[in-house]
Amino acid sequence: MTETVLLVGGGGREHAIARALVEDCTLFNCAGNRNPGIAALAEEVEVLDTTNPQAVSSCAREIDATLAVIGPEAPLAAGIADALDDAGIYAFGPREAGARIETDKAYQRRFLDEHGIPGNPEFETFDDTERACEYIDDHGSDLAVKPAGLTGGKGVKVIGDQLTAAAAKEYLRGSDYDRVAGPQARLRGRRGAEYGRHG
Amino acid sequence: MGSYSDASPALPFMTDNEYNEAVSIVEATAKALEGYKGVLYGQFMLTASGPKIVEFNARFGDPEAMNTLPVLETPLIDVLVAAREGNRLPDLEVAPQATVCKYAVPEGYPDDPASGTAIEIDPESAGDVLVFYASVDGRDDGIYTTASRAVAVVGIADSISEAEEVVDDALSVADDGLRVRHDIGKPDLVQARIDHMAELRDD
Structure with a gap:
């Protein structure tokens, strides 16, 4: 058939x-x-x-x-x-x-953590943008940040590569999202492909 | 803006062990997701201590689907029907060929994209590549850009550099009003990735 x-x-x-x-x-x-x-x-x-x-x-x-x-x-x-x-x-x-598993990054990290999936980088999630900004202040430059929710592939920003710590805080404060996933520890390495994650 | 795959499952800058480690992470995640169906796509960053999860996606990647599906020899419909019936999924056969995919985007994309540019593919190279359309405006006299990603060109060959060459040839006439990352998949860029990983492993 x-x-x-x-x-x-x-x-x-x-x-x-x-x-x-x-x-x-x-x-x-x-x-x-x-x-x-x-x-x-x-x-x-x-x-x-x-x-x-x-x-x-x-x-x-x-x-x-x-x-x-x-x-x-x-x-x-x-x-x-x-x-x-x-x-x-x-x-x-x-x-x-x-x-x-895709649409909620905070859930994604928790899920991976709870199931003991290897390769999950250290992460923190925040309901309060200012707490996320304090975390950036305390942990320096090796971080990536992302607002929670779907951002059309444009949400993740890497401090150092793409923006300064100050700009990262501005980015989080200016986002229309209620919650912030990350900042995540930035990984030194190479991504699996050269993508432009543009819409 | 683009992506590439090699003739072997691993990419040039990773070892087979690192590749297999990434696969086992995807498998462990799929197993943990009860009642999940569809595609689970793991995105990784390779580090000196192995692959780390960037994120999981609940669907094929775009552009990555344009690399993987054209070399998938198992009929995709067989996978879908087996999933629906709850049968064991067929073992996937993949042609041992490299692919390079490049997106042409409107000039100024993504901040201030210029739409309305005619999209042309070099006719002499067009037979050697696959052309996939994204957000374009099909008019009677041709295909034009909108404000979004326009067209992806995929080359399939025995090596990444050969696949890259046919893609770049096909896109050589498409530069006016369109922007393409010409460096993706070029030998010196791929070598830079290999060198970078070697350096990180030595640290």
């Missing part, structure tokens, strides 16, 4: 997912934008708000999807996988609670 797959999201990543799937299934796409690369592969593209659970699950029902793949993090944070699962359409992507 041929699977009917709804792919959620319209970026480069989803274009790559579409390419990997298109030969082996009937592919539909819903996204906030019409990606011409995906449009060339999919049966149809429906432009909708991918963080609206009802809109995505209605779309999946209309096309009789047997599977859904969720590309970006924002729909996961909005419970799109929960809505699809509840509609009887298996979503390849965690439910909102599972996605917290």
